[in-house]
Amino acid sequence: MMQLGFALLTIGSVRAKSAKSVALKNIMDAAFGGVGYFFFGWAFAYGDKLDADGNSINNAFIGTNNFAMSTTEESKYNTFLFQYVFAISTATIVSGAVAERVKFIAYALYAFFLTAWVYPVLTHWVWTTSGWASPTRLASLGPLFIGSGVYDTVGSGAVHMMGGVAGLAGAWVAGPRRGRFDANGKPVTMPGHNAVLYMSGVLLLWFGFYGFNPGTMGQLIAADGTSFSGVVARCAISTTMGGCFGGTVGIIVQLIYSKLCHGQAIWDLTAAGNCALTGMIVITSGCATLEPWAAALGGVVGGLIVLPSSLFVSHVLKIDDPVDAFVVHGIGGAAGVIWYALMAHKEFVTELYGAAPDGGQRHWGWWQGDYPNVLGANVIWCLVIFGWTFAMMAPFFYVLKLCGLLRISPEEEELGADISKHGGSAYPGMENMYNEHEASVKNGSTFAKMGNGHTDSHADKISSLEAELTALTNRVNKMSPA
Incomplete structure (x- = not known):
């Protein structure tokens, strides 16, 4: 369901000539991600070799067993399936960041590489009983990192931040779409072609988060027979509060910004959608350990960071990211890792993880009264995620670029990947209508300018809108059968 959500969100955010490509x-x-995770990723992530007593043999860096699921017990199939979906979610984040200008073969290769190597190694570090950063690391393998281990239970860092950073690397190496920046380096608006598809994608992702977050708990009844349903319910409430408060704060921030900068207050759909998703990402890692009010505040954080981060990426870094993947997932994911370290509730941490390996109390959130052990571990974890992911993915994309496998040609990009690479438009028979609309946007028509508050009067706006709608109606009528 989340894969469909990612697809619709990205399709709605790009131009019509790239819809089929996305x-x-x-x-x-x-598909490619599943192949990579099957052959290599599952083994690198969870393929610990075991001793005679069934305990993991110390390998803090990587798994070395179980390639192609060769010795996976059927009781672990559900874990494989769940982790496979996490892996392809990471890969799909990247596809939005490099949309409309990257070759299909580049997608295939990076999806395989990401799910076969980059993502699995990172998850081994934090989600196994032998990983160096794991909070559940076996006592026999040594002490926990900074006395607590890294708290990234559901993956604000390991999934979202990693995917966002990989998308940043791809967008940086590939370069912007043609026309995204003017001669002076100023960003030029390239609006998506279908707001309804974008909205549908947001809501499907929101729904999918109830599998992503509560589903990570993996149980309603604990191994000792006690109820674990309260933890699962807490994840669902945290997810809901993150989305609600993120979307609400985000649309208000955008409203104020549009009024101050353009003179016209706009209730912006993209701001609402992206900020709702960012709010949920901020609470993802710690969803099982947050009180409802703390999850709501996490949503507020998500709603506040999207606009300034997006402006920084486009105006300062000059990076073209059509869906703000690095902002929503990369920066939102990092904020989620830090929020967990600040706000994790003491009793909830114990309920989730149990006692510390030495039998004592585990560390919890710094702002909830503990020492900053978890904060130190999680800040380092964010730096590790960025360093590992960028160091792997930027050279990978650069090699593709040197080999001529990364970008489509300028002529193909102008025509659109659907027609030049995929056998025709996603909207057969409607190409002219979309092309004329895109041309009107490029030429700065009144219709395109209305959302930016640049028209001289309401009468001019209404008159221009009527003319645009009349022309559109005539074009549709010509397309209809007699």
């Missing part, structure tokens, strides 16, 4: 690549993220 749809195909979202399918192949799942």
